[in-house]
Amino acid sequence: MLQKSILPLAAALGLTATVALPASAAESSALLDVLVRKKIITEKEAAAIQDETTKEEQAKSANKIKLSNSVSELKLYGDLRLRYQYENKDPQVDPFTGSGNGTPTGAQRGRWRFRLRLDAEFKLGEDWFGGVELQTAYASDSANQTFENGFTDYPIFISKAYLGYRATEWLTLTGGKFSNPFYTTDLVWDPDINPTGISEQIAFHKIFSSGDQSPAGYAKDGKTVAPVAPKESPWEFTLVAGQFIFDDNLEGGGKDPGVTDKDSTTDAYLFETQLIASYKFNKDVKLTVAPAWLVYSAGSFTIPTATTDVFGEANNNSFLDSGAVSGATRNLSIIQAPGDLSFKLGGVKTKFYWDFAWNTEGKSRVEDIYHLEHAVHTTKDPNDFKSDHSTRDDFAWLAGLQFGENKKRGDWSLLANYRETGIGSVDPNLNDSDFALGELNTRGVKVGLAYNVADFAVFSVIYMHAWNLRQDLFGGEATGGNGVADSNAVQVLQVDLNVKF
Numbered sequence: 001m002l003q004k005s006i007l008p009l010a011a012a013l014g015l016t017a018t019v020a021l022p023a024s025a026a027e028s029s030a031l032l033d034v035l036v037r038k039k040i041i042t043e044k045e046a047a048a049i050q051d052e053t054t055k056e057e058q059a060k061s062a063n064k065i066k067l068s069n070s071v072s073e074l075k076l077y078g079d080l081r082l083r084y085q086y087e088n089k090d091p092q093v094d095p096f097t098g099s100g101n102g103t104p105t106g107a108q109r110g111r112w113r114f115r116l117r118l119d120a121e122f123k124l125g126e127d128w129f130g131g132v133e134l135q136t137a138y139a140s141d142s143a144n145q146t147f148e149n150g151f152t153d154y155p156i157f158i159s160k161a162y163l164g165y166r167a168t169e170w171l172t173l174t175g176g177k178f179s180n181p182f183y184t185t186d187l188v189w190d191p192d193i194n195p196t197g198i199s200e201q202i203a204f205h206k207i208f209s210s211g212d213q214s215p216a217g218y219a220k221d222g223k224t225v226a227p228v229a230p231k232e233s234p235w236e237f238t239l240v241a242g243q244f245i246f247d248d249n250l251e252g253g254g255k256d257p258g259v260t261d262k263d264s265t266t267d268a269y270l271f272e273t274q275l276i277a278s279y280k281f282n283k284d285v286k287l288t289v290a291p292a293w294l295v296y297s298a299g300s301f302t303i304p305t306a307t308t309d310v311f312g313e314a315n316n317n318s319f320l321d322s323g324a325v326s327g328a329t330r331n332l333s334i335i336q337a338p339g340d341l342s343f344k345l346g347g348v349k350t351k352f353y354w355d356f357a358w359n360t361e362g363k364s365r366v367e368d369i370y371h372l373e374h375a376v377h378t379t380k381d382p383n384d385f386k387s388d389h390s391t392r393d394d395f396a397w398l399a400g401l402q403f404g405e406n407k408k409r410g411d412w413s414l415l416a417n418y419r420e421t422g423i424g425s426v427d428p429n430l431n432d433s434d435f436a437l438g439e440l441n442t443r444g445v446k447v448g449l450a451y452n453v454a455d456f457a458v459f460s461v462i463y464m465h466a467w468n469l470r471q472d473l474f475g476g477e478a479t480g481g482n483g484v485a486d487s488n489a490v491q492v493l494q495v496d497l498n499v500k501f
Contacts, residue, residue: 133160263327268299317438362394
């Protein structure tokens with residue numbers, strides 16, 4: 001029917017005998033605009049033709065993809081990353097036993113790896129939304145798979161599955177397994193970890209901005225009145241809270257035969273609350289600060305042996321309950337203060353960023369969980385123990401600079417940061433698995449260069465070098481047991497090609 005409407009019009013315009021129909025609704029609209037301006041058809045006729053074209057295109061699309069009636073919008077996307085990674089760990093030498101390898105080539109490794117992630121996001125009406133993600137690894141902090149084992153195939157895992165509800169313009173609720181809702185760096189949270197539980201976001205600036213409007217004015221023609229536009233406030237305040245299920249344990253309460261450890265019968269939960277505040281000085285300069293408090297319930301964290309044998313541990317440097325450890329999530333009450341100042345330097349987007357973490361229960365974490373104390377052999381008191389705790393163990397901090405951004409072909413960026421991570425400052429099950437391969441009691445630098453070889457493809461090189469924050473930590477869960485701090489130095493080089501589709 002559309003063709004019958006357009007052909008006489010084309011003839012009236014003196015077009016050639018062969019008329020190609022527009023390939024899309026946008027092209028149809030452009031042609032109809034020309035016909036209206038030349039007064040060949042009226043606006044009413046153009047609108048009728050455009051409506052018919054839209055219906056035909058929708059009918060064709062419906063034959064290709066069929067969606068549930070409840071789905072109002074669906075977005076499919078993903079990314080594939082190819083990586084070469086070199087790492088070198090120089091194990092710490094115990095001065096009392098002589099164990100460890102103090103040579104610079106203690107444990108070298110080079111691997112070719114890949115990561116695949118497939119995502120689907122959907123909207124259900126105006127207020128409900130959700131998403132699902134599949135990725136190529138079991139570990140919580142990495143989807144990397146190493147090319148090996150004679151061309152064997154690789155498993156796929158569910159890394160996101162969530163539902164959300166926008167109760168109002170300023171209140172959003174999310175539940176399931178979803179992206180980290182907090183503003184953070186990789187000092188406390190590995191960027192690959194998707195927590196499980198529920199989260200709430202309250203945008204206070206939207207609550208109080210409804211009555212703040214700019215005065216009405218005239219449109220460009222000087223006659224009609226332009227609509228009233230809300231006045232943009234330089235301030236933004238968002239409260240983010242999360243109640244996450246970290247590990248589920250049997251609720252025996254010590255009543256089951258042989259079960260007397262309350263940690264093993266208490267579920268491990270993680271609670272974090274954060275206020276994200278930002279102020280925009282002008283269109284180029286913005287300051288963001290985001291104080292937060294993260295605390296755990298005291299519970300055991302274990303992984304069934306069968307699961308461990310098949311898929312590996314929870315992350316690349318897991319800290320689990322064992323014969324020596326009860327309550328791996330005990331004594332973690334962390335105050336955080338991340339932030340950044342973004343601006344332009346020489347016309348290039350630049351960001352100075354930082355992070356700070358203080359475990360207020362760091363001393364108990366070091367002594368009671370990591371067992372970093374030893375007996376003082378004196379004749380006066382054979383039960384006397386000396387703590388290996390230092391105030392430095394309780395703190396972690398990071399400061400860095402990013403220059404440039406990666407959005408389209410030809411874009412590039414540079415980043416560099418320095419950090420220190422005390423052994424009792426953060427949870428080794430959450431922190432970044434790339435820097436120092438997730439180990440604690442470290443300090444060092446991270447530098448990187450990224451370049452867009454296409455709008456959808458970024459080539460990057462990142463180098464990280466870490467060494468001991470304190471050189472006198474030995475035994476316990478530092479260099480023994482879970483070994484959360486058993487390296488003298490760690491070097492990591494990553495060369496990536498990441499393609500988004």
